[in-house]
Amino acid sequence: MKTKRYSETVLSLVSILMVAVIAACGGAEGGSSEDPSEIVIDGSSTVFPISQAVAEEFRREHSHVQIPVGISGTGGGFKRFVEDETDISNASRPIKESEAALAEQNGVSFTQFVIAYDGLSVVLNKSNDFAECLTTAELKMIWEPGSQVSNWNEVRSTFPDKPLRLYGPDTDSGTFDYFTAEINEEEDASRSDYTAASDDNVLVQGVSGDQGAMGYFGYAYYVENSSLLNVLAVDGGSGCVVPSIETINDGSYSPLSREMFIYVNNSSMDRPEVRDFIEFYMNNAGELAEEVGYVGLSAADYQSQLDQLN
């Protein structure tokens, strides 16, 4: 009795396996003959929401085009892009010379598009009513490598005696690269005794729960959490400026506004669906970027980039 049951199981398992293999083979044949058009995007997780939004809207009109979007990070995305693995690379910084050299070596030529701005926002706990504006020099004093600043009264003598605790993105993040380059004047140079997280929502929680906290991350995360956080005005030499859609867009929130890019493989651009997609991207990026918490360019700036293409 038992052996019979047992052999039944083996038989059914074997038959399931065979059906699966047959289905797999059949499926494979069907897939290759159809070959739907596909635009592969990978790269920065910061730019991801914009590309996702554009792809989502584009597919409403062109549902036959598949546009998978990945989040390998700016560097990881370029690594694939220069090997001709992807059509479009999302980037929160310009392509590096070393990466461009690799692309040339592999015969990949590309076009760069600026698609939106982000304003890195320096945020404080909601209870912090004394620090409203800091100069970039003061920020550097706090964040530079080897900095020992651990109390607000060391930042400015008029500030109260309150422990200063720091929160920021981890070293893999493009936000970290940009902040250190602009504030500490050397990319990736930062004091390391701060609470680092790859997930910006963790930083939001940290700063909102710690009275003496200071942190920085993308503007979108401040906008979504403005009821929990205070944002710091930054004085880059021409007065205190608070990050907002206007100040980021007109460049007055300096030096912490940065450009977001997409890089398009030129040989992919010969395909009509990619070209359509890029045109759609430049025509809609402004509106969609703001919907997901970034700041769009002026319509003329998008148009001039498109004109260059033609």
Next chain:
Amino acid sequence: MNKSDTSSVSHNRSHRFRVIRDQMFFTTFVAAVIVGILGLASLLIDVLIDGLPFIDWPFLSSYASRKPLESGILAPLAGTVWVVAMTALLTIPIGVGTAIYLEEFAAKNRINRMIELNIANLAGVPSVIYGLLGLAVFVQFLFNGSRNVTAGALTMTLLILPIVVIASQEAIKAVPSSYRDAGYAMGANKWQVVKAIVLPQALPGMMSGIILALSRAIGESAPILIISSLVWVTFVPTTPDSKFTVLPLQIFTWVSQPQHEFRGIAAAGIIVLLLVLLSMNAAAIWIRSKYQVRPDQ
């Protein structure tokens, strides 16, 4: 009570002390259980409160969106089912076969002991290492840069194979040798004994190990992030050569979005992941109880 009249006071005291000690350990163990269960329960309740309102048919049958309320989980759900099914198809024959060879056929010599030791060590390697290995060997070498479901499943197979082998070995070891001897006494050869006696007896134990291992494969995100990297996919994989994403990766992306509503969507994703896991476990328990060998029979 009356009996104790004759015994000494000191005996009574030591008896009481032992009773108290007994109670103390009992309370400690119950407390340990309660801590674990409370932790799990509060996590589950939190996830259910956040996620249940978002679970409906459109959530299960549509693709992810930048708008939380229009977001669905179809692509990662299908991706997870594909990866786990292919992983199971690859892992079970290889893993069980390895275990049978090592336990029943292999000579107990130095080389085989080395193999067993290395399998045990492989079970402790961090999953991200398997991801990098899979990227180099399967994606770049085997599939020429195609980041497909098969590459994901092969990587997951490598990841969980050691667990399956070790669990199957333990299950085979637990079959009493007298059963085998009985088989040989009937004139059966080695393979007949393995097929008719060892395997059916070891099946329930093997199933437990296989299900635990597959559950791990379902929950892994690090290797798949490296292999697939995709988090926005608007198609269901149709062939082993399709691109794909999986549930943990989608949940990770949703959690890190700035919009608060995505926290609820992520919780709903976690509930779906738990349901997939639980239904797999239920299937395993069903198979195990169906073939469970009771000692008295």
